[in-house]
Amino acid sequence: MRLSMEPLAVIETYYSRDSFLYKVLVEHSCRVAEKSLEIARNLTHLAIDLEFIEAAAMLHDIGIFMTRAPSIGCTGEFPYICHGYLGRQLLDDQELDPAFGLVAERHTGVGITLENIVQANLPLPKRDMVPLSLEEKIICCADKYFSKSPKNRDKIMTPQLIIEELAKINTGHAARFAEWVEELHL
Numbered sequence: 001m002r003l004s005m006e007p008l009a010v011i012e013t014y015y016s017r018d019s020f021l022y023k024v025l026v027e028h029s030c031r032v033a034e035k036s037l038e039i040a041r042n043l044t045h046l047a048i049d050l051e052f053i054e055a056a057a058m059l060h061d062i063g064i065f066m067t068r069a070p071s072i073g074c075t076g077e078f079p080y081i082c083h084g085y086l087g088r089q090l091l092d093d094q095e096l097d098p099a100f101g102l103v104a105e106r107h108t109g110v111g112i113t114l115e116n117i118v119q120a121n122l123p124l125p126k127r128d129m130v131p132l133s134l135e136e137k138i139i140c141c142a143d144k145y146f147s148k149s150p151k152n153r154d155k156i157m158t159p160q161l162i163i164e165e166l167a168k169i170n171t172g173h174a175a176r177f178a179e180w181v182e183e184l185h186l
């Protein structure tokens with residue numbers, strides 16, 4: 001089991017450095033890593049492992065190349081919603097600490113419950129994919145501030161805007177994010 005590694009080296013196992021998708025992924029992941037560190041540093045009383053936060057944030061979206069999202073250069077076969085659990089498989093294949101894979105699997109949306117998966121018949125393995133650890137929650141939240149789509153890339157998100165956007169999709173999701181706003185002092 002590998003506990004520490006160079007995240008870019010792991011990314012480069014699957015992405016060619018001169019591809020458009022590599023640029024999209026690394027730019028987004030750096031933004032999420034910075035935001036995650038900012039959130040974690042504000043929670044000084046909790047002594048969060050910043051090295052883990054940074055590396056896990058850099059790797060949370062590693063599964064996107066396996067999905068189909070042409071606007072950001074993904075030409076894989078799976079629906080985009082699958083990139084979290086697919087990322088977990090890749091990180092587990094790399095024999096990283098399983099905590100890295102769990103961050104990837106649990107970051108999509110504000111986590112996806114087993115009930116969500118069953119009710120909406122989502123193309124996902126039937127298990128709860130909701131952030132549980134503090135690190136999983138921090139990276140999931142940080143991700144919500146940054147879009148990868150060229151249209152929304154420069155949109156500046158606030159916790160209130162994120163809650164409003166989530167409420168349009170699912171009030172339960174908006175409520176979960178609102179709880180984390182309190183818990184993580186966002």
Ligand SMILES: [Fe+2]
Pocket residue numbers: 060061083107108143
């Ligand atoms: Fe993602």
